[in-house]
Amino acid sequence: MITGDGLATRAASRDQVGIHGEACTAEALQGNFEAAAPLYDVFARVYPEDKFKLVQALQHAGHVVGMTGDGINDAPAIRQAEVGVAVSNATDITKSAAGLVLTTAGLAGLLAAVEVGRSVFQRIFTYTLNKITKTFHLGLFLTLGLILTGSLFVQPIHILLLVLINDFVSMSLTTDNVRPSSQPDRWRAAPLLAIGLIMAIGWLFFSFGVFAFGRDVLLLSTAQLETLMFLMLVCVAQANVYLVRERQHFWRSRPSKWLLLASAFGFCLTIIFVLRGVFMMPLDGVIMLQMFWVTIAFMVVLDYLKVGAFRLFRMR
Numbered sequence: 001m002i003t004g005d006g007l008a009t010r011a012a013s014r015d016q017v018g019i020h021g022e023a024c025t026a027e028a029l030q031g032n033f034e035a036a037a038p039l040y041d042v043f044a045r046v047y048p049e050d051k052f053k054l055v056q057a058l059q060h061a062g063h064v065v066g067m068t069g070d071g072i073n074d075a076p077a078i079r080q081a082e083v084g085v086a087v088s089n090a091t092d093i094t095k096s097a098a099g100l101v102l103t104t105a106g107l108a109g110l111l112a113a114v115e116v117g118r119s120v121f122q123r124i125f126t127y128t129l130n131k132i133t134k135t136f137h138l139g140l141f142l143t144l145g146l147i148l149t150g151s152l153f154v155q156p157i158h159i160l161l162l163v164l165i166n167d168f169v170s171m172s173l174t175t176d177n178v179r180p181s182s183q184p185d186r187w188r189a190a191p192l193l194a195i196g197l198i199m200a201i202g203w204l205f206f207s208f209g210v211f212a213f214g215r216d217v218l219l220l221s222t223a224q225l226e227t228l229m230f231l232m233l234v235c236v237a238q239a240n241v242y243l244v245r246e247r248q249h250f251w252r253s254r255p256s257k258w259l260l261l262a263s264a265f266g267f268c269l270t271i272i273f274v275l276r277g278v279f280m281m282p283l284d285g286v287i288m289l290q291m292f293w294v295t296i297a298f299m300v301v302l303d304y305l306k307v308g309a310f311r312l313f314r315m316r
Contacts, residue, residue, distance in 0.1 A: 069090065
C-alpha cells in the first residue's frame with residue numbers, strides 16, 4: 001500500500017485488506033527506494049514522485065508490478081507499472097494512464113480481469129505451441145523424405161487440402177475451454193520452442209514408421225502411399241491440437257463444442273477424399289480405421305512425453 005495519508009488514517013484500510021507488514025513513512029524512506037521497497041508493505045505520507053520511484057525500485061528488483069489508484073498523483077506510477085489499473089471513479093488522466101479501467105466499484109473486478117487474462121494467455125500459448133510443432137514436423141518430414149527417397153511424400157494439392165482441413169481446427173482454438181493457471185504466466189520463448197521441437201520429433205518418428213509400414217508391409221503403390229501420407233498428416237495435425245491444449249494429460253479437460261465440431265468436419269472431408277479418391281488414389285476403409293487407432297495410441301504415448309517436457313522446463 002502506497003499512500004499520501006498518514007499511518008493512522010490508513011490503519012483500518014490496511015487491516016481490512018490483510019496487509020499486516022511493516023510500515024514506512026517518507027521521512028524513514030529518505031530516498032533509499034531500492035533498499036526499502038522489498039522490506040515494507042505500507043508506505044505512508046509519501047509524495048507522488050515517491051510512488052513512481054517505488055514502482056521503479058520493485059521493477060529493478062525483478063518484480064512484475066501492478067499499480068492501482070484513482071487520483072491524478074497516481075497517474076505516473078500507474079503508467080510506469082506493467083499493469084496499471086484505474087478504479088471506476090478515477091480521474092480521466094488516471095484512466096488514460098492505465099492499461100485497465102475497472103467499470104464497477106471497488107477492486108473485485110481485478111479477479112475477473114486476472115482470470116480472463118490468463119485464459120487468453122493459455123489460448124495464445126496453445127495456438128503458438130501447436131503452430132511450432134506442426135511447422136517443425138511437416139518441414140522436417142518432407143525435407144528428410146525428399147533427401148532419403150528423392151521424391152516428395154505428398155503432392156502439392158495434398159498440402160493445400162491439409163491446410164484447408166487444419167485451419168478450421170486452428171481457428172476453433174479461440175473458443176476452447178481453458179483453465180487459467182494458478183500462478184502468473186510469463187512468455188518464455190526458448191522453452192516453448194524446445195517443447196515444440198520435442199513433440200515434432202516424436203511425431204516425426206511416428207510418420208516415418210507409418211511410411212515404412214505402408215511401403216514394406218502393406219506394399220502400397222506410390223499413389224496409394226501418397227494418400228496414406230496425406231491421411232497420416234491429417235491425423236497427426238488433429239491429434240496434436242488435443243495434445244497441446246492441455247499442459248497436463250490431454251484428458252484432464254474437455255474441449256469446446258466448436259473444437260469438436262471442427263475436428264468432426266475435418267475428418268468427414270478427409271474420409272470423403274480418401275475413400276472416394278478425390279485428388280488422390282483411394283484407400284481401403286480398413287487401412288483408414290487402422291490409421292485412426294494407431295494415431296490415438298501414439299498420441300497417448302506422446303502425451304506422457306509432453307507432460308515430462310513441461311515439468312522439465314517448469315511450465316506446468
